[in-house]
Structures are given as C-alpha cells and as structure tokens.
Amino acid sequence: MQATMTFWHKEWLAAWRNYHVLILAVVFVIFGIEAPLMAKLMPDLMKLALGNQLPIKLPQPTSSDSWQQFYKNTSQIGIFLLALIFSGSVSQEVSSGTLVNLVTKGLPRYAVIMAKYLVAVVQWVIAIGGSFLITWGYTAYYFPDDKSPHVWLAIWPVLLFGLFFIAVVLLGSTLINSNYAGFLVAALVFAGLALLNYVKAVKRWNPLALVTDNLDLVRGTEKITHILPACGVTVVAALVILGVTIWTFNRKRL
Amino acid sequence: MHNSDLFFNNLPLVVPLMLLELGLLVAALVSLYRRKTVRHGNRLIWTLAIVLVQPFGAIAYFIFGREVD
Numbered sequence A: 001m002q003a004t005m006t007f008w009h010k011e012w013l014a015a016w017r018n019y020h021v022l023i024l025a026v027v028f029v030i031f032g033i034e035a036p037l038m039a040k041l042m043p044d045l046m047k048l049a050l051g052n053q054l055p056i057k058l059p060q061p062t063s064s065d066s067w068q069q070f071y072k073n074t075s076q077i078g079i080f081l082l083a084l085i086f087s088g089s090v091s092q093e094v095s096s097g098t099l100v101n102l103v104t105k106g107l108p109r110y111a112v113i114m115a116k117y118l119v120a121v122v123q124w125v126i127a128i129g130g131s132f133l134i135t136w137g138y139t140a141y142y143f144p145d146d147k148s149p150h151v152w153l154a155i156w157p158v159l160l161f162g163l164f165f166i167a168v169v170l171l172g173s174t175l176i177n178s179n180y181a182g183f184l185v186a187a188l189v190f191a192g193l194a195l196l197n198y199v200k201a202v203k204r205w206n207p208l209a210l211v212t213d214n215l216d217l218v219r220g221t222e223k224i225t226h227i228l229p230a231c232g233v234t235v236v237a238a239l240v241i242l243g244v245t246i247w248t249f250n251r252k253r254l
Numbered sequence B: 001m002h003n004s005d006l007f008f009n010n011l012p013l014v015v016p017l018m019l020l021e022l023g024l025l026v027a028a029l030v031s032l033y034r035r036k037t038v039r040h041g042n043r044l045i046w047t048l049a050i051v052l053v054q055p056f057g058a059i060a061y062f063i064f065g066r067e068v069d
Helices: A002-017 A020-050 A063-085 A091-096 A098-104 A109-142 A151-175 A181-196 A200-205 A214-219 A224-250 B003-009 B011-034 B043-052 B056-065
Strands: none
Touching: A002 A020, A002 A109, A020 A063, A020 A109, A020 B003, A020 B011, A020 B056, A063 A109, A063 A151, A063 A181, A063 A214, A063 B056, A091 A098, A098 A109, A109 A151, A109 A224, A151 A181, A151 A214, A151 A224, A200 A224, B003 B011, B011 B043, B011 B056, B043 B056
C-alpha cells in the first residue's frame, strides 16, 4: 500500500506536467456546457440553415435533448479521449527505461499498475462527475420540465464503464510496447462489444449497455435493473483485466 | 434571427466556452514556443492547427505534438 501511494504521487505529478489533467478538465467542462447549449440552439440553428420555409413547426427543446447530447459526447468522444491520454501510460515508461531504477530499488511491480490505474480512475471520476454536474445545473435552469425524471441514475453506468475501459487501456499498454497500443486495444475491445450487441441473447450482459442505454434510463423508459447483469459483467471484467495486467507486467522485461 | 442574436441570447453558456477555449489556446501556444522541438510535423503546422481548429488543435498538440520532457 505504501509503495502504491509513493508511486501514486509520482503519477499525479506526471499527469499534471503532461497536461493530462488540463486536457481532461477542459474537454469535460466543454462537454458539460455544450450539451445544454446545443439543445437550446438546435431549433434556432435549423431555422438559420433552412430559413422560414420549414413546412413543420419545430418542437421546443427539452431537458431530454440536453442529456442526449451529454451522453453522446461522453460515450462517443469522452471515453476515447480517456483511452488516448492513458494509452502510453505503461509502454512509454518501459521504452524509456524510467521504471528500472524504481523496481530494482524495491518498488513492487503491482504497485506501478495499481497506482496508474487509481490515478486514471480518479481523473475519470472527477472529469465525468464535474461534466455531469455542469450539464445538470444548466439543464435544470434552462429546461425545467419533467422529461428527465431519473437524471441521477443514468450517470453511474458511464462511470462504471470508465473503470472497465481504463483497465483495458492499461492492459494494452502493458502488452505492447507502443504509445498507441492502449488506445488501439481499447478501440478493438469497444468494436468487439459493439459487434456482440447484435446477438440478442447477450445484449443485457454486454458492458456496452452501460454507455448506450443512458437516455432511456434518464427518461425512465428503462429501469436500472435491466442493465444490472451488464454492470456485474463490467465489474468482474475490470477486476480480471486488472489482474491480467499485473500478471503480464510481473513477467515483462523492463 | 441573426448570428449575433444566438450569441447574445446564450451568454451564460457561450462566454465560459469561449474562455475555456481561449485558455487552452494560450496554454498550447506557450507550451509549443517554450520547447525546442515538436513531435509529428513542425511548429508552423501546430500553430495553425492550434489557432484554426479549436479546441481540437490544441488537444491534438498536447497529445501528439508536445515533446515529452
């Protein structure tokens, strides 16, 4: 534990100096503001684009439009940005040899992976949590309607998916000595899960449900119990992948 | 309806967005010109990307272009 904490401090310093904290903060705050802004602007933008010749009257935007934009941004761009940022987390240090000294002086190898994972998780939780609170505030102010009754329920699955996704990125970064390996492996896993979604029998168990069903959860058209099996699979998969990552890293030549 | 109406009707949303993008732009340019070298491309290309493609240019610079210390 002590070793993990020591490496944890080093990882935070690196995240700060490499501008990772800045990028995540700025992008997720932008997402938080952009979601209600796009929902609010959409009818006006349509009017500007099409002039006054629209045959139908455009419906007024609702809180549901704002949340739709939020979950689109976070699940389609946000998690991939996360993967990109942590892509070289292990591979970069292995190829530059910066871990050799620390490990030979007694730093347990598992502490390296655990610290990297925890630092990434904390950054993810703060980024998505902050972004969510910003969207929540603006949405409640601009769209005080009853179209999104379960706002606080739908964010947890995304958060959970992030924990799984970070574990996949770290595994990729540990398996292959390339700066973009973590990202590529995560993208492949994501694509694999998307393909798996075509099999109806496994849909409820697919971790991808955690980032695709959010709007239904917000609107109340789907209950959280529907994706509980997928939540379970995601947690177990994250733990197993983290274990495999530590196992691989223990056998890796630094 | 003019573009300026869209801007002034949504100031509480637009102003923080603009400030964030401006901050990111300045941080990226300062980082770019403090370093002697860049990865992938040269300083001019990154300057254009940072200034013209906001905010993605600055983010791309920090991830792909910034020379690691």
